[in-house]
Amino acid sequence: MNAKELKKYFPILDQEVNGHPLVYLDSAATSQKPVQVIEALNDYYRHSNSNVHRGVHTLGNRATDLYEGARDKVRKFINAASTKEIIFLRGTTTALNLVAQSYGRANVKESDEIVITTMEHHSNIIPWQQLAKATGATLKYIPLQEDGTISLEDVRNTVTPNTKIVSVMMVSNVLGTINPIEEITKIAHENGAVMVVDGAQAAPHLAIDVQKLNCDFFAFSGHKMCGPTGIGALYGKQDLLEEMEPVEFGGEMIDFVGLYESTWKDLPWKFEGGTPIIAGAVGLGAAIDFLSEIGLDNIEQHEHKLASYAMDTLSDIPGIVIFGPQRGKERASVVTFNLDDVHPHDVATVLDAEGIAVRAGHHCAQPLMKWCQVSATARASFYLYNTEEDIDRLAASLLKTKEYFSDVF
Structure with a gap:
């Protein structure tokens, strides 16, 4: 099934914006939703809405089956060994905050180091900054090569x-760099460190095998x-999660509660305090079914x-x-750019007038913007429903933008 055929499953794409057919090039921020996901959410709320685990009535059992069924779909999607290793958040x-607050607070001390890179999203910088401040540990950065890649020697x-x-x-939301996680994990383990992977931009686009990567933690979001x-x-x-303490406390995650002491449920539920994100899990399960039917290898190739x-x-x-790996180099389906002296917000505004999103x-990457020696950039990001015609529309509109601002100034 090609991208033009896949577009038919995404009702939001069948509209005009400012008098032009919509070209959606912002999937790195959030992807659009196929009818299969929309209908799964609708069906859940119409026929199965109930709280999970604690009830014995039909709707409660039905909701529990859907929720835990979605967990198993996630397990298979990333090839985890057990559903005990899958925490819904x-x-x-x-997810990254949980690792920093639970594993990090228990295992990092003043003489220790935490290592990240300059290309990280703020969500993979700030939790480690806070952990370093709380423990006195040193936060270190792997330097970037000139093209925005990482050298294993570094x-x-x-x-x-x-x-x-x-x-x-695993994949930069700005540069499009695909990092060698398996090799970085090996280096981390050789030095006795655990490996945490921000998979937000990888899970939608690449076939993920956490056992092959051998990473200790892998985090990702459904909406992308x-x-x-x-x-x-x-x-x-599992062995790491077993040792970790929860950071949110309340219903669902408890085994026994006394006046002065409480105990926690087994994995994975001890980390899922409160009413779970039931409908969200159902929708994520439907999304995994949709992507799996298309095939992650086919998506990556496209x-x-x-x-x-x-x-x-x-x-x-x-x-x-254009920032990041240049022509002929491997990169993800993200192109971040600036055009002459035109501010990126002006570029995006003109493109929006042409129906292009x-x-x-700064794309939640201010340290990376500083490394790029800019304050902001424009970013076009592509997904399974985009076509070469969409890119042609973008290029033609960028030429119009350039001409417009040349006339203005």
């Missing part, structure tokens, strides 16, 4: 036997992979062609600067 941000030079946590995004907002998952190796086509097409526009700003 609000998304990548919550990883080896940065990670030491004092390093307790290495946390790296055709699922609903407000749902995501944390994978953690997006690789789109990324190459976009690089070739946009690089020919005079005055454009792109993102403009």
Whole structure:
């Protein structure tokens, strides 16, 4: 099934914006939702809405089966060994914070190091900053190469036997860089550190095998992979999760509560305090079914062609600067750019007038913007429903933008 056929499953894409057919190029921020996900949510609320686990009535059992069934779909999607290793949370941000607050607070001390990179999303910087402040540990950064990639030699030079946590995004939401997680994990483990992976931009686009990666934690969000907002998952190796303490307390996660002492449920429920994100899990399960039917390998192949086509097409526009790996280099389906001296917000505004949705700003990556020596950029990001024609529309509108601002100034 090609991208034009897939577009038919996404009702939001069948509309005009400002008098033009919509071209949605902002999937790195959030993807659009197919009818299969929308209908799964609708069906849940119409026929199965109930709280899970505690009830014995029919709706409660039905909701529990859907919720736990979604957990098993996540397990298979990333090839985890057990559903005990899959924690449902609000998304990548919550998952990374959980690792920092639970595992980090218990295992990191003043003489230790935490290692990340300059390209990280704020969600994979701030939790480690806060952990370093709380424990007195040292926060270190793996430097970037000139093209925005990571050198394994630099990883080896940065990670030491004092390093307790290495946390790296698998795919950059700005540069499109695909990081060598399996190799970085090996270096982390050789030094006795655990490996945390921000998989927010990887899970929607690449086939993920956490056992092959051998990472200790892997976090991702549903809304970037055709699922609903407000749902995501944390994978953690079972032995590590068993040792960790929860950071949210209340209903659902308890085994026994006394006046002065309480005990927790087994994995994975001890980390899921309060009423779970039931509908979100159902929607995420439907999204996984949809993506699995298409095939992650097919999605990756399609997006690789789109990324190459976009690089070739946009690089020919005079005055454009593209950040990250250049033509001929492996990159994800994200192209971040600036056009002459036109502010990215002005670029995005003109493109919106043409019915083209792109993102403009610092993309929750202010340290990376500083490294790029800019305050902001424009970003076009592609997904399974985008076509080469969408990129042609973008290129033509960028030329119009360039001409417009040349006339103005």
